[in-house]
Amino acid sequence: MEIEEVKNVIEELYGSREIGKLKKYLNDMNPADIAQILEEVDDEKQRVFFFRLLTKENAADTFVEFDADTQENLIIAFSDTELKEVLDEIYIDDAADIIEEMPATIVKRILKNTDPKTREAINTILKYPEDSAGSIMTPEFVDLKKDMTVEDAFKRIRRTGVNKETIYTCYVTDSSRHLIGVLTVKDLLIHDYDDIIEDFMETNVISINTLDDRETASKQLSKYDFLAMPVVDMENRLVGIITIDDAIDVLQEEDTEDIQKMAAILPTDTPYFKTGIFETWKKRIPWLMLLMISATITSQILTTFEQKLSSMAVLIAFIPMIMDTGGNSGGQVSVTIIRSLSLGEVGLKDIFRVIWKEIRVGAVCGISLGAVCFAKLMLFDRLVLGNSDLSVTVSLVISLTIFVEIIMAKIIGCTLPILAKRLGFDPAVMASPFITTVVDAVSLLVYIGFAALILRI
Amino acid sequence: MEIEEVKNVIEELYGSREIGKLKKYLNDMNPADIAQILEEVDDEKQRVFFFRLLTKENAADTFVEFDADTQENLIIAFSDTELKEVLDEIYIDDAADIIEEMPATIVKRILKNTDPKTREAINTILKYPEDSAGSIMTPEFVDLKKDMTVEDAFKRIRRTGVNKETIYTCYVTDSSRHLIGVLTVKDLLIHDYDDIIEDFMETNVISINTLDDRETASKQLSKYDFLAMPVVDMENRLVGIITIDDAIDVLQEEDTEDIQKMAAILPTDTPYFKTGIFETWKKRIPWLMLLMISATITSQILTTFEQKLSSMAVLIAFIPMIMDTGGNSGGQVSVTIIRSLSLGEVGLKDIFRVIWKEIRVGAVCGISLGAVCFAKLMLFDRLVLGNSDLSVTVSLVISLTIFVEIIMAKIIGCTLPILAKRLGFDPAVMASPFITTVVDAVSLLVYIGFAALILRI
Numbered sequence: 005m006e007i008e009e010v011k012n013v014i015e016e017l018y019g020s021r022e023i024g025k026l027k028k029y030l031n032d033m034n035p036a037d038i039a040q041i042l043e044e045v046d047d048e049k050q051r052v053f054f055f056r057l058l059t060k061e062n063a064a065d066t067f068v069e070f071d072a073d074t075q076e077n078l079i080i081a082f083s084d085t086e087l088k089e090v091l092d093e094i095y096i097d098d099a100a101d102i103i104e105e106m107p108a109t110i111v112k113r114i115l116k117n118t119d120p121k122t123r124e125a126i127n128t129i130l131k132y133p134e135d136s137a138g139s140i141m142t143p144e145f146v147d148l149k150k151d152m153t154v155e156d157a158f159k160r161i162r163r164t165g166v167n168k169e170t171i172y173t174c175y176v177t178d179s180s181r182h183l184i185g186v187l188t189v190k191d192l193l194i195h196d197y198d199d200i201i202e203d204f205m206e207t208n209v210i211s212i213n214t215l216d217d218r219e220t221a222s223k224q225l226s227k228y229d230f231l232a233m234p235v236v237d238m239e240n241r242l243v244g245i246i247t248i249d250d251a252i253d254v255l256q257e258e259d260t261e262d263i264q265k266m267a268a269i270l271p272t273d274t275p276y277f278k279t280g281i282f283e284t285w286k287k288r289i290p291w292l293m294l295l296m297i298s299a300t301i302t303s304q305i306l307t308t309f310e311q312k313l314s315s316m317a318v319l320i321a322f323i324p325m326i327m328d329t330g331g332n333s334g335g336q337v338s339v340t341i342i343r344s345l346s347l348g349e350v351g352l353k354d355i356f357r358v359i360w361k362e363i364r365v366g367a368v369c370g371i372s373l374g375a376v377c378f379a380k381l382m383l384f385d386r387l388v389l390g391n392s393d394l395s396v397t398v399s400l401v402i403s404l405t406i407f408v409e410i411i412m413a414k415i416i417g418c419t420l421p422i423l424a425k426r427l428g429f430d431p432a433v434m435a436s437p438f439i440t441t442v443v444d445a446v447s448l449l450v451y452i453g454f455a456a457l458i459l460r461i
Numbered sequence: 462m463e464i465e466e467v468k469n470v471i472e473e474l475y476g477s478r479e480i481g482k483l484k485k486y487l488n489d490m491n492p493a494d495i496a497q498i499l500e501e502v503d504d505e506k507q508r509v510f511f512f513r514l515l516t517k518e519n520a521a522d523t524f525v526e527f528d529a530d531t532q533e534n535l536i537i538a539f540s541d542t543e544l545k546e547v548l549d550e551i552y553i554d555d556a557a558d559i560i561e562e563m564p565a566t567i568v569k570r571i572l573k574n575t576d577p578k579t580r581e582a583i584n585t586i587l588k589y590p591e592d593s594a595g596s597i598m599t600p601e602f603v604d605l606k607k608d609m610t611v612e613d614a615f616k617r618i619r620r621t622g623v624n625k626e627t628i629y630t631c632y633v634t635d636s637s638r639h640l641i642g643v644l645t646v647k648d649l650l651i652h653d654y655d656d657i658i659e660d661f662m663e664t665n666v667i668s669i670n671t672l673d674d675r676e677t678a679s680k681q682l683s684k685y686d687f688l689a690m691p692v693v694d695m696e697n698r699l700v701g702i703i704t705i706d707d708a709i710d711v712l713q714e715e716d717t718e719d720i721q722k723m724a725a726i727l728p729t730d731t732p733y734f735k736t737g738i739f740e741t742w743k744k745r746i747p748w749l750m751l752l753m754i755s756a757t758i759t760s761q762i763l764t765t766f767e768q769k770l771s772s773m774a775v776l777i778a779f780i781p782m783i784m785d786t787g788g789n790s791g792g793q794v795s796v797t798i799i800r801s802l803s804l805g806e807v808g809l810k811d812i813f814r815v816i817w818k819e820i821r822v823g824a825v826c827g828i829s830l831g832a833v834c835f836a837k838l839m840l841f842d843r844l845v846l847g848n849s850d851l852s853v854t855v856s857l858v859i860s861l862t863i864f865v866e867i868i869m870a871k872i873i874g875c876t877l878p879i880l881a882k883r884l885g886f887d888p889a890v891m892a893s894p895f896i897t898t899v900v901d902a903v904s905l906l907v908y909i910g911f912a913a914l915i916l917r918i
Contacts, residue, residue: 032665033665034665034667034685036684036685036686158650161650162650162651165647165650165651166647166651171646171647171650172629172646172647172688189628189629189646190622190623190628190629193615193618193619193622193628194619194622194623208489208490208491210491226706226709226710226713227493228491228493229493229706231629231688231705248688248705248709249683249686251709252683252705252708252709252712253683255709255712255713256683256712256716256804259713259716259720260800260804262720263716263719263720263723263796263800264796264797264800266720266723266724266796267723267792267793267795267796267797267892267893268789268792268793269793269796269797275801275804275806276797276798276801276806276807276815277806277807277811277814277818281818281821281822281825282825284818284822285822285825285826285829288790288793288822288826289826289829289830291789291793292786292789292790292793292826292830292867293829293830293833295785295786295789296782296785296786296830296833296834296863297833297837299781299782299785299786300782300837300841300842302781302782302785303778303779303781303782303842304778304846306777306778306779306780306781307775307778307846307848310774310775310777310778311774313774313777314771314774314777317767317768317770317771318764318767320763320767320770320771320777320780321760321761321763321764321767322760322763323763323777323780323781324756324759324760324763324780324784324901324905325753325756325757325759325760327781327784327785328752328753328756328759328784328894328897328898328901329749329752329753329756331785331788331894331897332725332748332749332752332894332897333745333749335724335725335893335894336724336725336726336745336748336749338724339720339721339723339724339726340721340724340726340733341733343717343720343721344732344733347713347717347732349732349733349734350733350734354734357734358733361734361738361741364738365738365741365742365745368738368739368742369742369745369746369749372742372746372750373746373749373750373753376750376753376754377753380754380757384757385757385760389761389764391764406753410749435724436724436792436893436894437785437788437789437792437893440785440788440789441785444781444785448781
């Protein structure tokens with residue numbers, strides 16, 4: 005389905021006032037698609053009109069898919085009755101997500117239009133710290149008792165399950181709401197109607213705490229191939245579940261955040277075009293500023309050795325190549341290690357194994373790049389481009405620098421992220437831009453050192 | 462649960478030969494955890510011993526969680542009966558995944574020990590191109606007929622569902638296996654036993670084609686919050702489903718690949734420590750080599766203007782700062798755009814909107830960095846560090862270069878990834894390292910240009 009086509013069909017039906025057809029056309033789509041289409045409608049009033057054509061269920065499912073701006077505008081356009089209708093249909097975790105993004109006046113109106121029990125549940129979720137498991141869980145799950153039969157369980161699911169986000173994983177709790185077992189609808193379907201739940205429920209329940217990180221929770225859910233992860237409080241009482249669709253969103257958001265940090269941007273989860281110029285500036289300028297000022301070190305090194313370098317000006321021409329190659333080598337390994345730390349392939353205890361591996365990889369990379377560099381300088385730069393200042397010794401200084409800096413870049417690039425993690429910082433900030441700044445200074449010193457040693461400048 | 466603790470308990474039980482306890486302890490864990498623990502057992506024989514303590518079901522679930530090396534070693538240690546037992550329990554898509562990683566002799570042994578029907582199903586999956594939806598689907602799904610009642614459906618699920626990877630989404634096919642409807646177990650639980658499926662099944666079925674990209678399939682599955690995505694052939698016949706746990710793995714792998722490409726590494730899905738030195742070298746050297754050779758441009762620029770620059774040596778000291786700042790600015794925007802393209806927030810048609818936004822962000826960033834740079838040069842470098850060569854005009858040249866290069870870096874950084882995508886390349890390779898190389902050359906020219914204009918060198 006091409007979005008442009010769909011938009012055209014809708015515009016046409018709207019233009020010719022074929023409202024019945026338009027209504028059917030819209031409601032036949034998946035809510036995620038409806039939301040995408042309606043968000044592209046520029047005319048506010050037209051969008052509200054389209055939204056009002058949706059069935060009650062589609063309206064709620066579409067509403068939760070909108071970005072915060074669109075949600076806010078719609079709520080402003082809604083009557084109280086309309087707002088209540090949408091709110092009644094959406095899940096509590098989604099309602100909490102929406103409220104988090106809204107200004108105070110809208111929040112007030114939303115809470116006014118939800119029933120007291122829902123309001124309380126929403127408030128509970130909102131109280132958990134940002135990025136905690138509690139903040140993304142939903143309190144709507146199927147709970148069973150251990151002495152129920154399969155038939156009882158199905159009855160309970162039929163009676164209470166309609167409004168639960170997932171019914172496929174059921175949780176068995178005791179009278180004090182402690183989590184004592186878990187079972188799936190598949191288990192129920194496999195067993196006979198009069199089997200007792202306690203006899204086949206899984207009692208080694210994997211759960212996480214409300215205050216655990218939402219990323220940890222999502223990774224565990226994915227690791228164990230669960231459809232939902234139970235969330236318990238400090239007393240092991242079941243308070244909610246995290247469903248797999250939310251876990252996927254968290255994993256994707258965390259990857260986006262990591263990628264942003266690796267590119268020296270402060271993380272944001274606002275889509276590209278929704279972020280204003282000033283907002284974008286605020287996310288990008290801190291690191292640019294910091295890294296620019298850190299470059300004072302390299303300029304100081306060059307200022308100090310200015311005279312020596314000027315005495316053999318050919319050396320200057322290769323500073324950018326040396327710096328870029330060092331930065332790229334360091335960036336490769338730092339990004340590899342950051343991702344491996346995030347995926348759990350590498351742990352803090354592996355630091356020496358990592359360094360040892362990187363020294364060897366660095367040596368192989370350094371030898372190949374150094375050799376190619378030397379050949380290129382002698383054959384291409386000297387012979388083809390006619391750069392006669394490039395003597396064998398000068399080329400040797402450049403190539404040796406490449407060799408040594410690559411090994412050092414690899415060591416720095418793998419050490420800093422692991423150290424950052426050990427010190428409790430996010431390793432992702434130790435990616436290319438930061439590593440480049442450090443490696444630049446080191447490389448320059450190596451370069452000047454070899455020049456002094458071999459060329460006696 | 463701390464891995465080290467668990468390992469100690471296991472070693473202890475093994476040491477004191479309390480095999481009964483050990484067996485219970487192991488089988489009480491989740492297969493994903495068992496796999497993690499057993500992979501850390503260094504002694505091959507001991508691992509096989511532990512594995513043989515697992516119940517049939519746990520053995521199979523654990524086996525699919527191992528990495529390829531461990532799987533291969535276990536298969537070599539297995540008797541044919543053991544191998545058959547494991548193979549009988551695992552899902553067909555998992556079997557296909559395993560086979561893809563095994564050497565020919567092992568593949569032969571695996572196929573010899575599967576029944577003809579499974580063998581055929583595995584071969585079908587293996588025939589689909591790598592990275593296609595077909596290659597990650599499983600042919601095991603619940604299919605229903607439209608005239609079944611809810612009761613019939615439950616009977617069918619009970620009868621055939623035990624060995625299906627997911628039973629919660631059921632697919633309705635006609636006599637030629639065309640996909641005509643979809644419904645969930647939740648729908649079945651909500652409806653009465655004698656309701657006819659046709660009356661409430663969803664007929665606007667979203668499906669994807671066997672040859673579509675597996676990443677597209679996984680993103681759609683996540684977008685629509687499905688638990689499984691039906692996969693159809695060219696004639697819209699249902700041939701398999703992609704389950705959500707595999708979709709998450711695909712999304713994570715694709716993010717890892719993107720991150721690797723952005724760091725100028727050839728993508729690999731082998732975990733860090735499983736990749737040998739030479740293998741790692743092969744993934745890292747091509748881009749390092751290419752980028753190093755591309756730096757010929759910057760060295761040529763500097764060689765050309767060598768004499769002019771040497772006449773005012775203070776300018777040389779700030780080349781690294783100018784290059785790093787340009788590279789970082791370009792890297793920020795290229796990575797932002799690459800991720801936005803991947804998440805679908807930005808499309809090819811948005812190129813001019815993106816450029817227009819980046820020009821404005823670039824202007825704001827350029828002004829702030831240029832101003833701070835000027836102040837820093839005059840107040841810190843000149844006064845505090847005593848670099849008396851830094852006159853007002855020299856500082857002006859450096860700061861103006863920063864201002865202009867940032868705007869240019871932003872434009873280059875947002876244009877190249879979108880152009881790459883339009884030309885059918887992966888935009889991820891247009892990240893920081895590549896952009897840096899391009900921006901370096903441009904920045905140097907701007908720098909020398911301003912120097913010639915203002916300082917008349």
